[in-house]
Amino acid sequence: MKIFKPALSFLIVFHLMSFLHADALRCDMTGYSPQAGLQASLAENILTASWQGDPGMQLRAQFGVQSGSPVIAALSVQKGKGAWQTLGRNLRPEFGVTTGVRRSGHDLPEEKRWDVYWDAPLSVPGAPTGNPDLPRKPEEVRRFTASYQTTSCRVKSDGARLEILFSGVSMGIFAGDLQFTIYRGTNLMRMEVIAKTEESSVAYKYYGGLKGFSTDTLDRVEWRDTGGNAQQYRFGGAVNSDPVPLRARNRVAILSGSSGSLAVFPPPHQFFFARQLEINLGFVWYRKDGETTFSAGIRHGENHEGYNPAWIQQVFALYNAPPGTWQRMAVYFYPSAEPTDACREAALAFTHGDRFKPVPGYKTLATHFHTAFTQELMDSKSLDTQPGWIPSMRSLGVNIAFLCDFHGDGHPRDAGPVRLRELENYFAACRRHSDREFLIVPGEEPNEYFGGHYNLLFPRPVYWTHVRRPDQPLAENDPRLGTVYHAGSAGDLLEILKRENGLVWQTHPRTKGSTFYPDRIRDKDYFLSDHWLGAAFKALPVDLSQRRLCEERCFGTLDDMNNWNGPKYLVAEVDTYKKFPDYDLYGDFNINYVKLDRLPDFNNWGSLGRALRAGDFFVSTGEVLIRKFSLEGTGSKRALTADLEWTFPLDFVEVVWSDGQKVERQIISTTAYAPFGSHLFQIPFDTAGKKWIRFAAWDSAGNGAFTQPVFLSKASTLSKVSSRN
Numbered sequence: 001m002k003i004f005k006p007a008l009s010f011l012i013v014f015h016l017m018s019f020l021h022a023d024a025l026r027c028d029m030t031g032y033s034p035q036a037g038l039q040a041s042l043a044e045n046i047l048t049a050s051w052q053g054d055p056g057m058q059l060r061a062q063f064g065v066q067s068g069s070p071v072i073a074a075l076s077v078q079k080g081k082g083a084w085q086t087l088g089r090n091l092r093p094e095f096g097v098t099t100g101v102r103r104s105g106h107d108l109p110e111e112k113r114w115d116v117y118w119d120a121p122l123s124v125p126g127a128p129t130g131n132p133d134l135p136r137k138p139e140e141v142r143r144f145t146a147s148y149q150t151t152s153c154r155v156k157s158d159g160a161r162l163e164i165l166f167s168g169v170s171m172g173i174f175a176g177d178l179q180f181t182i183y184r185g186t187n188l189m190r191m192e193v194i195a196k197t198e199e200s201s202v203a204y205k206y207y208g209g210l211k212g213f214s215t216d217t218l219d220r221v222e223w224r225d226t227g228g229n230a231q232q233y234r235f236g237g238a239v240n241s242d243p244v245p246l247r248a249r250n251r252v253a254i255l256s257g258s259s260g261s262l263a264v265f266p267p268p269h270q271f272f273f274a275r276q277l278e279i280n281l282g283f284v285w286y287r288k289d290g291e292t293t294f295s296a297g298i299r300h301g302e303n304h305e306g307y308n309p310a311w312i313q314q315v316f317a318l319y320n321a322p323p324g325t326w327q328r329m330a331v332y333f334y335p336s337a338e339p340t341d342a343c344r345e346a347a348l349a350f351t352h353g354d355r356f357k358p359v360p361g362y363k364t365l366a367t368h369f370h371t372a373f374t375q376e377l378m379d380s381k382s383l384d385t386q387p388g389w390i391p392s393m394r395s396l397g398v399n400i401a402f403l404c405d406f407h408g409d410g411h412p413r414d415a416g417p418v419r420l421r422e423l424e425n426y427f428a429a430c431r432r433h434s435d436r437e438f439l440i441v442p443g444e445e446p447n448e449y450f451g452g453h454y455n456l457l458f459p460r461p462v463y464w465t466h467v468r469r470p471d472q473p474l475a476e477n478d479p480r481l482g483t484v485y486h487a488g489s490a491g492d493l494l495e496i497l498k499r500e501n502g503l504v505w506q507t508h509p510r511t512k513g514s515t516f517y518p519d520r521i522r523d524k525d526y527f528l529s530d531h532w533l534g535a536a537f538k539a540l541p542v543d544l545s546q547r548r549l550c551e552e553r554c555f556g557t558l559d560d561m562n563n564w565n566g567p568k569y570l571v572a573e574v575d576t577y578k579k580f581p582d583y584d585l586y587g588d589f590n591i592n593y594v595k596l597d598r599l600p601d602f603n604n605w606g607s608l609g610r611a612l613r614a615g616d617f618f619v620s621t622g623e624v625l626i627r628k629f630s631l632e633g634t635g636s637k638r639a640l641t642a643d644l645e646w647t648f649p650l651d652f653v654e655v656v657w658s659d660g661q662k663v664e665r666q667i668i669s670t671t672a673y674a675p676f677g678s679h680l681f682q683i684p685f686d687t688a689g690k691k692w693i694r695f696a697a698w699d700s701a702g703n704g705a706f707t708q709p710v711f712l713s714k715a716s717t718l719s720k721v722s723s724r725n
Contacts, residue, residue: 022046022073023065023151031156038162038184040155046073047153049162049180053187054346056080059335061182061189063164066090069148070166070178072210077187077260079337085259087217087335091210093178094295095146095193095329097171098122098302100318102203103131113201114541115511115553117274120316121203122302127314144172146193159671160184161649161700165194173197176326181700183649185674187346190700192330196545202321205273207243208331209264209297211289218257221286221296222340223248226582232256235288243299245282250354251584252347253284254340255296261343263334266298268351269621270549270702271330272587273317274540276577279305280584298331317541325545332701349676350647350701354586356397356622363599365592365608365617366393367402368445368455368507368536368573372409374426383429389579394438396585399599400608401438403430404445404455412446415467420481427461431602439599441608445507449490450526452517453507455536455573459606462500468492475499490526497531503609505571509535509557518557522564533612534561534568537590537619538575547651548698549621559656559663562692562709569708571612572619592617593625615708623647623703627678629695631710636688640695642707645678648699655683660691670697687712 025045032040037052047063062073072091078084100121104113118131125135149168156163165179176195182188193208215235222232223246233244246253255262266283281301288294303316321327336343348354356364369389377383393401406412410422430440447453448466463481468474468488474495478484487493497504504526506518518535521527535557539549548555554570561568572590579585595616600607611617618626628643640655650670657664666683673679685693691713696706 021066023068025065026152028152028154031154032162033157035157035184038157038160038182040162040164047155047164049164049182051162051182051184053077053185057187057337059182059187060084061180063153063180065150065166068150068168069093070150070153075262075335077335077337082337085337087255087257087260087262088210088213091212093146093148093191093208094211094297095169095171095206095208097144097174097204097206097329099142099144099173099202099204101136101140102201102320103133112510114320114322114543115515117317117508117512117540118314119203120303120314121318122316123314129314142172144174146171148178150178159669160674161671169193169195171195173199173202174321174327183675183700186649186676187334187336188350188649188675189333189335190330191333192328194326194328196324196326197321198323200323202323203318204321204327205300205318206329207285207297207299208329209285209295210333211295213255213294213296215292215294217259218255218262220256221246222254222256223252223284225249226280226584233286235294237288239290240287243285243287243295243297245299245301246284246286247280247282247582248284249280249584250348250351251283251298251587252344253286253296254344256340256343260335260337261340262336263343263347264296264298265332265334265347267330267332267701268587268623268703269539269590270542270544271298272539273319273542274315274538274575275304275588276315277304278576278579278583278585278588280582281305283584320541320543322543322545325543327544329544330701351586351622352647354396356591356620357625358397359593359625359627361595361597362593362617363399363596364397365400365402365572365594366396366398366574366589367443367571367592368575369401369403370405370407370409370445370575370577371403371579372405373403373429374405374422375409377429378422378425383425383432386433388581390433390438392579392581392583392585396589398591399438400441400594400605402441402443402455402457404443407445412444412466415465415469415472415486419465420463420478420484423461423463424481434602436599439602439605441605447513449487449493450504450524451521452509452514453512454504454514455507455571456502456504457609457612458500458502459609460604462496462502464496490524494526494529494531497526497529501606501609503531503533503612505533505569506535507573508538508540508575510553511540518561522561528565530613532568534558534570536573536575537570538573539590548696548704549702558709559658563658563660563663566692567615567709567711569612569615569617570619570706586622590619590621592619615710618705618707620705621703623701624650624697624699624705626695626697626705626707629707631685631687631693636686638685638687640681640683640685640693642681642683642695642697643678644681644697646697646699647676648701648703649673649675650677651698651700653681653695653697655685655693655695657685657690657693659689
C-alpha cells in the first residue's frame with residue numbers, strides 16, 4: 001500500500017474532519033498496481049486516488065461511504081505548484097431510470113426483437129398505427145431512483161486507468177455496482193452505474209449526476225444556449241423541486257467558482273438512441289437543493305418535443321436491456337483549476353469541438369437526409385433560399401452531404417412531367433448550394449423493386465421515374481433534359497444502374513423498413529452485382545452493454561454479406577429529417593472518411609462512387625481516426641498496419657476476419673495508451689485460409705472507427721465499377 005507524504009497525510013486528516021459519520025470501508029486492492037501518475041491508497045476509511053491530469057495539473061478524488069452510500073469526500077485539483085483547490089465535498093451519486101415495455105413488431109423472432117425501431121415505450125396509450133399490443137397502459141411506465149447498500153469497494157488497475165467499484169446499487173428492477181474511472185493524462189473522470197435486470201422486454205432511459213455541490217465553492221452554472229450565446233445561472237434563486245434541463249449547445253454544462261470549474265456531459269454518441277430529429281432536449285441539468293447546495297448531471301427528455309409531426313411520436317425507442325446484460329449508464333466530469341471558458345474548451349476537445357476533424361487525403365461524407373430540400377425551395381419561390389441545415393452541416397466539418405429527397409415529399413410515383421420538373425429543381429438547387437468546399441449530392445431512398453429500403457447514388461444528375469407505363473420504353477430522349485429512364489421492375493432498375501454506373505446499399509439493414517433484408521435478396525442478381533455496395537451503419541438500436549456501437553445488427557450484417565459473396569461494405573448513415581440551427585446534430589451523426597484527393601464538382605462526382613466501390617473509406621464517430629490502413633507484405637505471413645489517432649482514452653483495437661464461414665477476431669487492449677494519442681499499429685496476420693479481413697478501434701466512451709473488409713483472394717474480389725464517368 002502506498003504511504004503518503006506528510007503534507008498529503010495532513011490534508012487527508014483535514015478532509016476527514018469534514019467527513020463525519022463515515023462508515024467503515026474495506027477495499028480489495030489486489031487488482032491495483034501502483035504507477036507514476038496514477039495512485040491509490042486506503043487510510044482511515046478514506047480511499048484516495050490521485051492522478052496526473054492534463055499537462056501541469058494534478059487531481060485527487062477521495063472516496064468514502066456514508067450511511068451505505070458511496071461518497072466523494074473531496075474532489076480537488078492543483079495547477080503547477082499552486083495550492084490544491086477543492087471543487088466539491090461530500091458529493092453523492094444520483095441515478096435513476098425510467099422503464100417501459102419493448103414491443104417487437106414485424107413478426108420478429110425472439111432473438112431479433114431488440115432490433116425494433118418503431119417503438120415509443122413512454123408514449124401512453126401510443127399511436128394506433130404503431131407496434132402491436134397497443135394501447136400501452138400507464139402502469140407500464142415505471143420510474144426508479146438508485147439506492148445504495150455499500151460496505152466495500154474494489155480498486156483495479158487497467159493500463160493507464162484506475163477503476164474504483166462500489167457494490168450494492170439497487171434501482172428498481174436493476175441491480176449492480178457504481179464505478180468511478182480515472183485516466184492518467186487527462187482530468188476526465190467517468191462515473192457510471194453498471195447494472196442488469198432479469199425482466200424481459202425492458203426498454204429504459206437514465207439520468208445521472210452528483211448531489212451536494214456547495215454554492216460557497218461553485219456559485220454558478222454556465223452553458224452556451226442553442227444559438228451559441230453564453231448563459232449562466234447564479235445559485236441565488238428559489239429551491240427547485242425537479243431538475244432544470246439546460247438546452248446547452250454541445251451538451252456541456254460548467255459549474256464555476258473562484259476555485260476552478262467542473263464540466264459535466266454525457267458520452268458523445270453512445271448516449272443517444274436513434275431519433276428522427278436532432279432536437280436538443282436539454283441533455284444536462286442542475287437542481288438547487290437548498291440554500292447553499294445543488295446537484296448537476298445528465299438526462300434524456302421524455303419525447304421528441306419541438307417540430308413534431310404525429311408520425312414522429314411513434315419513435316422514441318430508448319435503450320434496450322435484454323435480461324442479464326450489464327448496462328453501463330455513464331456520466332463524465334472534467335474538473336479543472338481553470339475558469340469556465342478554458343474548462344469548456346478542454347471538455348470539447350474530446351469531440352474536436354463537435355467537428356469532424358479533417359484528415360489529409362480524405363473528404364467527409366454524411367449520408368441519408370430527408371430534408372425535403374426541393375419542396376422547401378419550391379415553396380419559397382426561389383432556389384437560392386438557404387435552409388438552416390446547410391450551415392449546420394458545414395459547421396460539423398461535412399464536405400459532402402448525400403440527400404434523399406422525395407421520401408414523403410414530392411411526387412416520386414409520377415411517371416412524367418411533375419416528377420421530372422421536381423428532379424430538375426432538385427439538381428439545380430443542389431448545384432447552386434454546392435461550392436468548392438461543400439458538395440450536395442442529390443440521391444434518393446426510392447424503396448421500389450429491390451426489397452427493403454435502400455439508398456441510390458448516381459455519379460451525376462440522372463433523370464428517372466419510379467414507374468414505367470406500358471407505353472414507355474426503358475430509356476427515351478427528352479429534347480431538353482436528355483436521357484430519361486423509366487423503371488418498372490428490379491430488372492429495369494438494375495439496367496439503369498449498369499448504364500449509369502450507379503451504386504445501391506441497404507439502409508438500416510434488418511430493422512425498420514429493411515427488416516429481413518438484405519437476407520431475403522442475398523441470391524438476387526442485383527445484390528450479387530458490383531452495383532450493390534453493401535449496407536448502412538447507424539447506432540440503432542442502442543444497448544449500453546455492448547462494447548461497439550450497433551455491435552450485432554450492423555457488424556453482423558457486414559460479416560454475413562461478405563461471407564455470402566462480397567466485397568460488400570458498410571456506409572455510415574444518419575437517416576434523419578428536417579434540421580434547424582438550434583438542433584444538436586453531432587451526437588446523432590457519424591461520418592464516412594472517403595479517400596479523395598479533392599472534392600468533386602457538382603457536374604460529375606464519379607470519383608466518390610469509385611472510391612466507395614473500392615472500399616477506400618473508413619467510418620468514424622469523429623473521435624477515433626484511421627489515418628492509414630493497409631495489409632502489407634507478400635505470401636501468407638503479412639502485417640496489418642493502421643495509423644490511429646484518438647481523443648478519449650482508447651479501449652481496444654481489433655482485427656476481424658473470416659474463412660467464408662466462421663468469423664473470428666483478435667482483440668488488443670489499448671488501455672495503456674494516453675488520451676489524445678496516436679500510434680502506428682503493426683499486427684502480424686497469417687492470411688492462409690482466410691477470405692477477408694477488417695480492422696476497428698473503440699474508445700472508452702463507446703466511440704469508434706472501422707475500415708471496410710479487404711478480400712485476400714483475387715478470385716473473391718468483384719470487378720470495380722467502370723471509371724468512364
